[in-house]
Amino acid sequence: MWKKVVSCAAAGFLLASAPLPSALGGNAREAHAAANFNDVSSSFWASKEINFLHSKGIIEGYDNGSFLPNNKVTRAQAAKMILSALGEKEPTVSSDVFSDVKKNHWAAGWISLAKQKGIISGYEDGTFKPEETLTRAQMSKLLVRTFEQEYDLSVKDDTVEPFSDVWINQEFHPYVSKLYQHGITTGTDSTHYSPYNSVNRAQFSVFLSRTIEPSYRISSAESGDSSTIPPATTSTYGIVKTDSLNMRSGPSTSSGVVASLKRGTKVDYLGDQQGYWVKVRYNGQTGYVHKLYLKLKNEQGSSVANRVIVLDAGHGGKDPGASGNGVVEKELVLDVAQRVQTKLEAAGATVIMTRTDAATYPELKDRTDLAQSKYADMFVSVHANSAPSAPSANGSEVYYDTSQNVNGSESSILAKEIQEQFVSLVGMNDRGTKDNDFYVVRNTDMPSVLVELGFLTNSEDAAKFKSDYYRNLFAEAIYLGIKNYYNL
Numbered sequence: 001m002w003k004k005v006v007s008c009a010a011a012g013f014l015l016a017s018a019p020l021p022s023a024l025g026g027n028a029r030e031a032h033a034a035a036n037f038n039d040v041s042s043s044f045w046a047s048k049e050i051n052f053l054h055s056k057g058i059i060e061g062y063d064n065g066s067f068l069p070n071n072k073v074t075r076a077q078a079a080k081m082i083l084s085a086l087g088e089k090e091p092t093v094s095s096d097v098f099s100d101v102k103k104n105h106w107a108a109g110w111i112s113l114a115k116q117k118g119i120i121s122g123y124e125d126g127t128f129k130p131e132e133t134l135t136r137a138q139m140s141k142l143l144v145r146t147f148e149q150e151y152d153l154s155v156k157d158d159t160v161e162p163f164s165d166v167w168i169n170q171e172f173h174p175y176v177s178k179l180y181q182h183g184i185t186t187g188t189d190s191t192h193y194s195p196y197n198s199v200n201r202a203q204f205s206v207f208l209s210r211t212i213e214p215s216y217r218i219s220s221a222e223s224g225d226s227s228t229i230p231p232a233t234t235s236t237y238g239i240v241k242t243d244s245l246n247m248r249s250g251p252s253t254s255s256g257v258v259a260s261l262k263r264g265t266k267v268d269y270l271g272d273q274q275g276y277w278v279k280v281r282y283n284g285q286t287g288y289v290h291k292l293y294l295k296l297k298n299e300q301g302s303s304v305a306n307r308v309i310v311l312d313a314g315h316g317g318k319d320p321g322a323s324g325n326g327v328v329e330k331e332l333v334l335d336v337a338q339r340v341q342t343k344l345e346a347a348g349a350t351v352i353m354t355r356t357d358a359a360t361y362p363e364l365k366d367r368t369d370l371a372q373s374k375y376a377d378m379f380v381s382v383h384a385n386s387a388p389s390a391p392s393a394n395g396s397e398v399y400y401d402t403s404q405n406v407n408g409s410e411s412s413i414l415a416k417e418i419q420e421q422f423v424s425l426v427g428m429n430d431r432g433t434k435d436n437d438f439y440v441v442r443n444t445d446m447p448s449v450l451v452e453l454g455f456l457t458n459s460e461d462a463a464k465f466k467s468d469y470y471r472n473l474f475a476e477a478i479y480l481g482i483k484n485y486y487n488l
Helices: 047-055 075-085 108-116 136-147 173-181 201-212 329-346 364-373 408-426 459-465 468-487
Strands: 236-240 244-248 257-262 266-274 277-282 285-290 294-298 308-313 350-353 378-385 396-400 430-435 448-455
Touching (some): 047 201, 075 108, 075 136, 075 201, 266 285, 294 468, 308 329, 308 364, 329 448, 364 378, 396 408, 408 430, 408 448, 459 468
Parallel strands (some): 308 350, 308 378, 396 430
Antiparallel strands (some): 236 294, 244 257, 244 285, 266 277, 277 285, 396 448
16 A cells, blocks of 8 residues: 655646557657757756656646756655546545545545545555655555556566665565566666655656656666665775874884874775774875774765664663653664664675664663774664653754764764754654763764654654654664765
8 A cells, every 4th residue: 555655836746637548659759859848958868758748648837838847746746647647537526535635635636536546545644645755665666556557567576676775675675676677767876776765757757658658668787777785895995084193104003103194185995904993095105094083985886885883772671761652762772773784784884783682781881882892983872752741842853972072073964964864754853963972972982873763752753653664764764864974
């Protein structure tokens, strides 16, 4: 069911209701060569597909002659476009379709029809969220479920994993796999599908055109798609992240200084790690620098490959943490942390967990000592908030420390990246990032953050915590925040 599948201007995605023939005569690529919209030139990457759908009466533009290809597609708009492609006409409705889709909503008829046909369904709380942005994952499911039989989207093996960010156990994996194998999607790059990214009007037009007209499809060989995880072995370099860093002849502060490196200096990473000391090359000279003052980055492949990341699921064992609305913190944060672990390891990172079960309770010092002893590149502690006296308090926030952590400024950047994902991807209320000397972030020296997913005592936040779908989104947000940090 399309529960958690598909935000922009409401009725802006104008769609005609003319039926689409199941077999399209002639060469579809020549169906409408001239540009129909004043903001879609003939050289625009999706112009042929946009004009093809327009020539078949499936889409229309705005009154001013524009198409606005970069506008995001909403759930309501997607329902209308899909049904238009099926040749349906909007029915009249006499009652509300969902609690948030009243009978006078501009797309009430389309949403009602899509619901009747089993193409979509609402959320567990009885809403449809018509203005919520459609994601690439949701789009893949919608297209396959709607058109699989008519356009034969079956495959011999839907366990094929063409992208490193779409795993075999994810709900939408078989849909993405089918679109990939039929040349409908080539990913956002050769190894990533970016399932939680929003879909814009141009992208949706391309996906729909490739689905209903095979001549628009492309092979994975043409697109350079890869069916493997980004390589764990990459060409790595380092960026100095302190005002002055001595490069020494050996892995010790007692070794002579070979060069003095300024903030932002790029050095070649040569490995040979000895404790926190790593071998680098700069200006033809080789030497050792302390890894804590170096941000390691990969030239190619996954940005997190070979990074050592400690994930700390808060509380545990004798300490259940907070609880509310039937959710216990120690169990929630362990589940989310383990999902983050799966995502990071799939992308080539080395992940160390401070605890792996609900019965274990590491002391705070044990957690930070573990990160230090493993010479970790990053430390992320996962928690959930509670405010019994203020049940309306909600939203996520991320903490970092600048009082003692030598990577306080880097920690603040990491916190910002993760918080942005909580807000944009999970739809959490933005409580911001905050400088606070919590034990686990002040007693670690690598970039370290403590995330508060939301409030167990808030009914809306707790509803997300109870949802497998949203737990995965929380994990995806943390993963993407880490990934984006390394891409900066």
